[in-house]
Amino acid sequence: MTTGKNRRVVETHWRGVEMPAVLETRCTGCGWCVEVCPTQCLAMEAHLPSLPRPLDCVSCTLCALICPANAIEMRVV
Ligand code: SF4
Ligand code: SF4
16 A cells, blocks of 8 residues: 555555564473563463463563573564
8 A cells, every 4th residue: 555655554464573482392481481471472381381362462572582591582473
């Protein structure tokens, strides 16, 4: 979609967003990522973090930054 003087506006749902992906072989199950998440979209499930509410993720990267095992990668989805 374009508006005004050829300025292109990208619809929000077309943008790639980054979400956390857990590297299961590195994760120790400490739960720090779940504790630090400001929107509570992460949860522990069978000793591994999962993302049961992905729409609440704001891609802040705090979970990846706090992980002592470097077990979270932010990936574009
Ligand atoms: S990137 Fe931020 S909002 Fe998304 S799961 Fe990690 S801590 Fe939560
Ligand atoms: S902070 Fe890292 S090691 Fe701890 S539960 Fe989360 S992903 Fe696993």
